[in-house]
Amino acid sequence: MRKLIKNGTIVSAENSLKADILIEGETIARVEPGLSCPDAEVIDAAGMVVLPGGIDPHVHINLPMMGTRSSDDYYTAGKAAAIGGTTCLIDFVAQDEGSLSENISRKLPEARGTASVDYGLHMNITRFSSQVLEELADLPGQGITSIKVFTAYNNRLRLGDGEIFQTMRAAARLGLLTLVHAENGDVIEVLTAEALEQGRTSPVWHARTRPAWGEVEASLRAVALAAQAEAPVYLVHMNVAGEVDQLAYGRAHGVRVMGETCPQYLFFTEQDLERPDGTKWLCSPPLRSPADQQGLWQGLENGTIQVLATDHCPFFYDGTKAIAYEDELVALPGKELGRGCFTRVPNGVPGVGDRLPVFWTHAVRSGRITPNQFAALTAANPARIFGLYPKKGCLKPGSDADIAIWDPEMRVNYGVGTAKHRTDYNLYEGWQLTGFPRQVFLRGEWIVRDGEWRGRAGMGQFLRRQRGEVI
Numbered sequence: 444m445r446k447l448i449k450n451g452t453i454v455s456a457e458n459s460l461k462a463d464i465l466i467e468g469e470t471i472a473r474v475e476p477g478l479s480c481p482d483a484e485v486i487d488a489a490g491m492v493v494l495p496g497g498i499d500p501h502v503h504i505n506l507p508m509m510g511t512r513s514s515d516d517y518y519t520a521g522k523a524a525a526i527g528g529t530t531c532l533i534d535f536v537a538q539d540e541g542s543l544s545e546n547i548s549r550k551l552p553e554a555r556g557t558a559s560v561d562y563g564l565h566m567n568i569t570r571f572s573s574q575v576l577e578e579l580a581d582l583p584g585q586g587i588t589s590i591k592v593f594t595a596y597n598n599r600l601r602l603g604d605g606e607i608f609q610t611m612r613a614a615a616r617l618g619l620l621t622l623v624h625a626e627n628g629d630v631i632e633v634l635t636a637e638a639l640e641q642g643r644t645s646p647v648w649h650a651r652t653r654p655a656w657g658e659v660e661a662s663l664r665a666v667a668l669a670a671q672a673e674a675p676v677y678l679v680h681m682n683v684a685g686e687v688d689q690l691a692y693g694r695a696h697g698v699r700v701m702g703e704t705c706p707q708y709l710f711f712t713e714q715d716l717e718r719p720d721g722t723k724w725l726c727s728p729p730l731r732s733p734a735d736q737q738g739l740w741q742g743l744e745n746g747t748i749q750v751l752a753t754d755h756c757p758f759f760y761d762g763t764k765a766i767a768y769e770d771e772l773v774a775l776p777g778k779e780l781g782r783g784c785f786t787r788v789p790n791g792v793p794g795v796g797d798r799l800p801v802f803w804t805h806a807v808r809s810g811r812i813t814p815n816q817f818a819a820l821t822a823a824n825p826a827r828i829f830g831l832y833p834k835k836g837c838l839k840p841g842s843d844a845d846i847a848i849w850d851p852e853m854r855v856n857y858g859v860g861t862a863k864h865r866t867d868y869n870l871y872e873g874w875q876l877t878g879f880p881r882q883v884f885l886r887g888e889w890i891v892r893d894g895e896w897r898g899r900a901g902m903g904q905f906l907r908r909q910r911g912e913v914i
């Protein structure tokens with residue numbers, strides 16, 4: 444059946460206009476004022492804001508870490524995302540034994556039949572060889588058009604500078620975008636050993652052993668390597684004001700560099716790690732200072748930063764106690780594994796469902812970011828950069844009907860009860876939000892109806908992404 448969304452304000456990256464949307468099957472057929480269609484189901488969106496479904500290009504689903512794994516699977520992550528207005532996720536394929544294609548084949552079954560929103564994959568490159576360079580050519584045909592490299596996690600995930608340079612150069616020739624996790628692995632290794640020797644084991648030492656300058660230096664290194672490799676580059680999870688400066692420097696010098704930040708870096712600081720329950724905020728890279736927050740906000744406001752992602756990687760705060768998730772009791776080892784030492788705390792925070800509602804209240808409603816910038820940062824830009832536009836990220840005829848109808852006046856006492864992440868805590872517990880999605884559609888199917896989940900495992904499709912744009 445056709446669906447007609449009437450009387451809403453359609454907000455895109457470019458403009459806001461009062462118009463109606465006709466959905467036929469999985470896609471948008473028409474976007475015009477005053478549409479009528481006798482056989483369509485009409486959804487009255489008067490007073491509502493109609494946005495493209497959010498795209499979160501940085502999530503970790505089922506990620507193994509420190510003897511456990513991140514606690515959302517493809518169903519629960521998608522459900523939490525959708526409740527918060529997001530309809531598309533991009534996760535990562537770990538590079539383990541075997542070829543890149545074999546690694547991808549091992550990851551895909553986690554999602555097939557389980558995913559509740561659409562998803563794509565990035566490929567991690569963490570074991571360098573000439574063979575791997577050749578195998579990069581197999582990625583575009585499999586719909587994977589981005590890779591991630593690390594300058595930290597010595598002897599585990601990190602590549603040397605020469606290896607990153609060669610990887611970026613090969614990637615660029617194939618139209619692949621290189622994502623960089625930019626921290627200084629050597630300094631972290633030295634400081635962590637010293638902290639442990641001195642008995643400095645509380646959660647705040649996680650941040651103190653990963654200094655902000657290491658990120659400033661490593662992000663400039665990433666920009667400079669990209670310039671020398673004549674490659675585009677994307678800095679993930681920027682959390683330091685100086686990184687934004689490096690991004691701006693690169694862009695001013697014609698380097699094709701783009702980047703993202705995440706809500707946790709805008710709303711929390713290193714001090715949160717000093718709370719009695721500080722492990723809830725422990726992630727890598729860590730939370731920083733109020734001055735860093737300011738630099739990130741400026742980067743979002745002036746367009747230096749292109750994307751708001753999440754690095755969603757939830758763990759239970761106390762995985763010894765089960766929670767009920769859809770009437771099933773679930774418990775997974777979590778942050779309690781690191782009681783007594785920050786090095787054993789699984790790194791990561793929940794956030795895929797929080798991103799849009801928290802940002803709407805504290806960026807759009809507060810007047811820092813326009814609704815159009817919101818649509819750009821959370822949907823259109825990630826769609827363009829990661830090769831999904833205009834199928835995703837916009838509401839144009841021919842686009843997938845991934846649509847979130849927001850009530851900009853809806854008041855929500857937010858927290859673990861509202862968010863549907865499969866974990867036992869929420870970073871924004873007790874926050875009062877104004878503005879929340881009421882209806883969400885995935886390719887024309889109603890997956891959130893009047894705020895209630897209506898989606899199913901297996902509805903989400905794998906997205907074969909095209910070569911992305913540099914914006």
Ligand code: DUC
Pocket residue numbers: 503624725726727728754756790791792
């Ligand atoms: N950071 C985290 O905190 N967790 C997972 C991966 C990452 O980069």
Ligand code: ZN
Pocket residue numbers: 624679680727728
């Ligand atoms: Zn990372």
Ligand code: ZN
Pocket residue numbers: 501503754
């Ligand atoms: Zn990550």
